Amino acid sequence: MDEDILTTLKILIIGESGVGKSSLLLRFTDDTFDPELAATIGVDFKVKTISVDGNKAKLAIWDTAGQERFRTLTPSYYRGAQGVILVYDVTRRDTFVKLDNWLNELETYCTRNDIVKMLVGNKIDKENRAVDRNEGLKFARKHSMLFIEASAKTCDGVQCAFEELVEKIIQTPGLWESESQNRGVKLSNQEEGYGERACGGYCSML
């Protein structure tokens, strides 16, 4: 079974407390929504194998606690991640405003500078929207991120978000080959490759 797995990817989910990180992950891995999900303590971890463009990839996903006090623990999980999902809550502007802090932290602690970033605006099923879709779009464009709006509750956009992220990682030369593979090729590819991808590192999927 493991033989046809192309690669194992490390994915990270970050964002303010309560924006629905764990719920998104649960929706993705178990296709359920559990309103009784406890606030995450430290980090949690889930695995799922998905197939993108006929390539099977095993995802090791680290769900981090957004809670301030746990944050001293989490930076270590940034190391070696190939993809990161940055979540905010479209009904709480403060969670959107804090995105810059999260990007800073990412910049500081992640070991690769070509990590693929996806911005997810969660909870679009709710009535009281406080952040317009265009604002999210603009932010994503500014920081060369993928962007999608989603709802862990209604399942909207969740599968798509993960798939798109993985696809992008696989398309990024040198990002996903195992560490033991020739890194020489990898780095030189990165030099030209990254900034100039067809979509300029930016895609919208809705």
Next chain:
Amino acid sequence: MRGTAQWLHKMAADSEPESEVFEITDFTTASEWERFISKVEEVLNDWKLIGVSSGKPLEKGVYTTGIWEEKSDEISFADFRFSITHHYLVQEASGKDGKEELVEDVLPLSMQDLLCMNNDFPPRAHCLVRWYGLREFVVIAPAANNDAVLSESKCNLLLSSVSIALGNTGCQVPLFVQIHHKWRRMYVGECQGPGVRTDFEMVHLRKVPNQYTHLSGLLDIFKSKIGCSLTPLPPVSIAIRLTYVLQDWQQYFWPQQPPDIDALIGGEVGGLEFGKLPFGACEDPVSELHLAATWPHLTEGIIVDNDVYSDLDPIQAPQWSVRVRKADNLQCLLGDFLTEFFKLCRRKESADEILGRSTFEEDGKEVADITHALSKLTEPAPVPIHKLSVTNMVHSAKKKIRKHRGVDDSPLNNEVLNTLMLFLFPDDADKLTDGSEARLSTSRNNPPPESEEYNLYSQFKSAPSDSLTYKLALCLCMINFYHGGVKGVAHLWQEFVVEMRRRWEKNYLIPELANGSPDLRCCLLHQKLQMLNCCIERKKARDEGKKPYTSDRSPSGSSGDTGKAVDRSGGDYQKETEKERGEVGKSWESWSDSEEEFFECLSDTEELKGNGQENGKKGGTKEGNKESANLKPEGRLHPHGKLTLLHPGEPLYIPVTQEPAPMTEDLLEEQSEVLAKLGTSAEGAHLRARMQSACLLSDMESFKAANPGCCLEDFVRWYSPRDYIEEEVVDEEGNRVLKGELSARMKIPSNMWVEAWETAKPVPARRQRRLFDDTREAEKVLHYLAVQKPADLARHLLPCVIHAAVLKVKEEETLEDIASVKKIIKQIISHSSKVLRFPNPEDKKLEEIIAQIMSAEAIIARARSLKAKFGIEKCDQEEEKEDLERFVNCLLEQPEVSVIGAGRGPAGSIIHKLFLNAQRMTESSDEVATMTSLDEELKRSGSSDERRLNLGAVTDFPPPAGRELILRITVPRPAPYSKPLPQRMYSVITKEDFRLAGAFSADTTFF
């Protein structure tokens, strides 16, 4: 064809009787020959070189500024392989309409190029470009490097193939064949146009026949070659370039002195300082200067240059241009330092193996003891044995090192070692004098924090430039270079580790490390040192905090009572493990009867009154929230804004909390592995959360202690405000009031937050179990340091060394201001930040970075050498100085630079002087030479060229190392009534050879 045959013949006669390298058996077979021709035609077709060539007249200098490209293919004649290559200057696509406008009998572009004077003597170009001024041509040459077409008949055969192919296809691009050995660069070729043909012919000789050494002789053969019977012949246009080489810089000593190590150790300021990298070339990075004096537009008859007299005085030449030759394999100090340090990474030996002695080996028992102790330390639960006699271990280790290392076989002598240790730990010197740990100000030459430069460390994953780690890296780098190489490195490292132990044991903070948790942006070694400092800080705080009320121990555990400490801690350890066993399963519990395991918080400003009493009370009862409301609040930090507790209505206080445990990246890695291993099941997730909840529990306990009578809602409002949802509701009396409740996820019965809250007892941070066991962590760090091999160290510290080297290059560049170096620095930084942030960078990538740094160093060294030679510092006229500076910068970045004002401008007169001085030196040494070897002298003067120049007034310059001439004319050929066509001949004379390259056009219709 008569002329061609004659020329080829000359050439053949000159070549020594070489046996032909190969035999093309079928060379003359008609079918093979036809096949070859059609293959050539096919290629010309493929490359779309068929038909009328078009293009604009060439702009001045476009051969240098433009882009040249080439296209290649392979063809064969029988079984002999040739490569066919199209060389061309990339030009803006000329519109099709241009072609339509062309009149039938316009000359092919290449023929026009023969006469164009805008690109004579290009500094860098294919030799055929230099000789014939062509913008485009095709060359057929033997494919294998040592193959050659040697016999005249074969040459002719090839040439006629070319001729037929051109004729058949109507290609107007000149087509050349390379004949003879490749190194001779012999080409013959042809260009065809409507009714016109140009033959490209060549003579290459080892020695210059006398009649060709001067203009008048060359004019004679040119005219005889043209064989034009027109009288009078229009004047020939002439371009001349003489090149002079200067190798003698005697009057300017290369200013770089090799660094003086003895001065350094003696404390004098030498070329080097600890903590600084050396810089600069060890020899003159500029080996030669080539001056080209050019007369670009002469007409026959204007100047005289013949057997006995010459008007060609370089001083009078209207154009001067200069190029410099770099010294090959230049040795530079910074580059050497880096290279040698990098070599360390490949050493396999451990420090002990290198030092040729075994520090601990002899006492195998002790090693076992330590590891045993360590394995105990790694057991779970807080182990209160921080008094394990580290002191003892260190002292015996020291003694052993002393014993084993006789003064003489110690790689670093005491003086060097002391200087180094004082440099690394300047606080020690302070301590000697006033007994206090003075805070250091060593940021002498460091970029200010927050500057981009200072923050390079996070890109390089090195360490801040004012940190101990960085200084250590520089010291090791220097030790490696000057003080016994890897042995010295091993020695210094051992001393460093001993010092680390001493500091831990004495509660002396390690200087020059940023406070707080290890900075994950830095290299692991730096993190380890920071970790050790965290441990020292906590131990120190604890020891000092205890001072007032614990009398049985001195704060720093001086050597006097270490024995006692061992016993004590051993005993405690046993007690603790027993207790632990008894309390398995009650992981939320904390104990209250052993003071050792408490975190004593010094920053707690509260008075330490009534501690004992309260302990007793708490130990006895298990209070719920209501009972604890009666307790005295403890461990308050400050009120949380205007928030009040929900029930008693008292202000809500933020408690003093325990700092979370500092972590280095390897520990974090380990931890994440453990967490991942728990799997993804519900139980796994639960266990994972529980494993990470120590901090949450501790914070809850602190919160309860600070806020008697509080409830979970209160805690959540401080700790996770988004989980407390407030709504405005209208109460029975019609007032709008705020009603709040926990979020749904917090209300789930028996979720971990509720569970923890119920277990938490009101205990202030300072009496809680320590979240961080500094003793255990310190021991782990010290062990880690002790087992690092020199190669490990070099790998740890290479980012710091590269970082320092980049700063050094930057600093030196600022003094010179060289654009190309600025660009290289940028490249190095972006390259390094990609390579060094990976856990195990590939050696090849590291070598590349080092090579980039070396090239930047070489350019700066070259700039300095040139500036010294051109006396820029001495120049006091501001404007002139600027001009000279610009000139030198151009020399660094361009292959050839023209000298403004030629021999009369400021740069020109300096160059003149340089030559003059060199000439004087040679003359004086020539006199000596005459006496010793008259023969030599006679032979030398055999060259009429030299004699002529020496006899003339021109003695400021040596005889030219190269004489180039281009002669051009447009005349009808072969008959006086033929079309007037471009004729050109190029000649070059150097010491080694003589070459004539002629392009002679003829009318093929009217002859």
